[in-house]
Amino acid sequence: MTQLHGQQLVSKLDADGTLTVELAGFDVPAPTGTQVVIRVEAAPINPSDLGLLFGPADIEGATFTPGKIVARMPEPAVRAMQARHGMAMPVGNEGAGTVVAAGEAPEAQALMGKRVTCFPGGMYATHAVADARMCMELGDEISAEQGASAFVNPLTALSFTETMRYHGHKALVHTAAASNLGQMLVKICQADGIPLVNIVRSEAQVAILKGIGAEHVVDSSKDSFLADLAIAIDATKATMAFDAIGGGKLVSQILTVMEQVSNSGAAYSRYGSNAPKHAFVYGALDLSPTVLTRNFGFVWDVSGWLLTPWLGKLGAEIAAKMRSRVLAELTTTFASSYKAHVTLEQALTREAATDYNARRTGEKYLITPNG
Numbered sequence: 001m002t003q004l005h006g007q008q009l010v011s012k013l014d015a016d017g018t019l020t021v022e023l024a025g026f027d028v029p030a031p032t033g034t035q036v037v038i039r040v041e042a043a044p045i046n047p048s049d050l051g052l053l054f055g056p057a058d059i060e061g062a063t064f065t066p067g068k069i070v071a072r073m074p075e076p077a078v079r080a081m082q083a084r085h086g087m088a089m090p091v092g093n094e095g096a097g098t099v100v101a102a103g104e105a106p107e108a109q110a111l112m113g114k115r116v117t118c119f120p121g122g123m124y125a126t127h128a129v130a131d132a133r134m135c136m137e138l139g140d141e142i143s144a145e146q147g148a149s150a151f152v153n154p155l156t157a158l159s160f161t162e163t164m165r166y167h168g169h170k171a172l173v174h175t176a177a178a179s180n181l182g183q184m185l186v187k188i189c190q191a192d193g194i195p196l197v198n199i200v201r202s203e204a205q206v207a208i209l210k211g212i213g214a215e216h217v218v219d220s221s222k223d224s225f226l227a228d229l230a231i232a233i234d235a236t237k238a239t240m241a242f243d244a245i246g247g248g249k250l251v252s253q254i255l256t257v258m259e260q261v262s263n264s265g266a267a268y269s270r271y272g273s274n275a276p277k278h279a280f281v282y283g284a285l286d287l288s289p290t291v292l293t294r295n296f297g298f299v300w301d302v303s304g305w306l307l308t309p310w311l312g313k314l315g316a317e318i319a320a321k322m323r324s325r326v327l328a329e330l331t332t333t334f335a336s337s338y339k340a341h342v343t344l345e346q347a348l349t350r351e352a353a354t355d356y357n358a359r360r361t362g363e364k365y366l367i368t369p370n371g
């Protein structure tokens with residue numbers, strides 16, 4: 001194949017705490033074996049991407065020049081990220097585009113000229129290399145924009161319900177529930193008959209979820225939040241939570257209310273109820289410490305949750321079923337919406353970067369690397 005020259009967004013953290021995010025040129029590797037080269041047409045900016053792109057760096061106080069952002073990283077983060085010092089790391093977990101070159105393997109050759117969606121990393125680029133076996137071919141009726149977010153949010157939402165089953169729970173609580181992911185989870189739980197408590201942060205977000213048929217929606221900004229949460233948890237008997245916030249006291253409040261509901265009408269025990277309560281923290285919309293006030297007995301667990309390890313734990317058969325369901329429902333259950341479309345260059349402007357880095361629910365950005 002003729003040598004392709006592309007551009008990609010890279011993030012580099014130096015040992016002195018300088019974070020540089022810039023648009024860099026690169027030679028696109030020639031694909032071999034099952035590899036394909038994709039001309040990237042659309043790639044979403046997810047919170048997981050922002051962790052590598054900016055992390056906790058001070059973007060508001062950063063210096064912006066065309067094609068480059070230079071910011072300061074807090075010292076604790078600099079120490080924690082020592083392994084990446086000096087490395088210009090390509091960013092962008094997932095996206096969609098057209099295969100323009102392929103390795104010699106039949107799986108790769110079969111995708112030549114096809115529009116695909118994939119999850120290889122390095123998708124904030126004009127071109128990306130992926131393994132054909134990890135690509136999902138999109139039908140002619142599916143645009144790159146519609147297919148760009150086919151992995152992270154859909155598979156995360158589906159994996160929540162599979163994780164619930166894996167641990168033997170019957171109902172869920174979800175925070176930041178008005179997000180694209182949260183709306184997908186509402187639809188999945190409706191279809192699968194899973195009771196779901198949705199926690200949001202405004203009356204407008206309540207209206208969004210009620211508008212798609214969510215039954216239990218609780219507004220954490222209201223004075224009656226804990227009482228409303230208790231009513232919803234009592235109605236659903238939810239004992240597992242997935243938290244996108246991370247920092248603050250919300251996880252502790254959820255576990256406390258679960259314990260209160262479990263103890264209602266039960267005989268007193270100084271050890272609390274025997275009902276298992278599990279909270280998974282899968283996001284970091286709030287970067288402050290997670291605060292646990294231990295008034296929820298002794299039968300509880302708080303742990304982190306990441307998509308890729310859980311896909312491995314659930315197994316290839318379940319993962320394949322989830323991928324098939326995503327493709328079948330890509331424009332319905334798993335449809336994503338975007339606040340704005342930006343090019344690679346526009347993604348590095350002050351106006352865009354400070355906006356999408358605010359991580360506001362329902363305001364996802366989409367990068368269109370080739371315009």
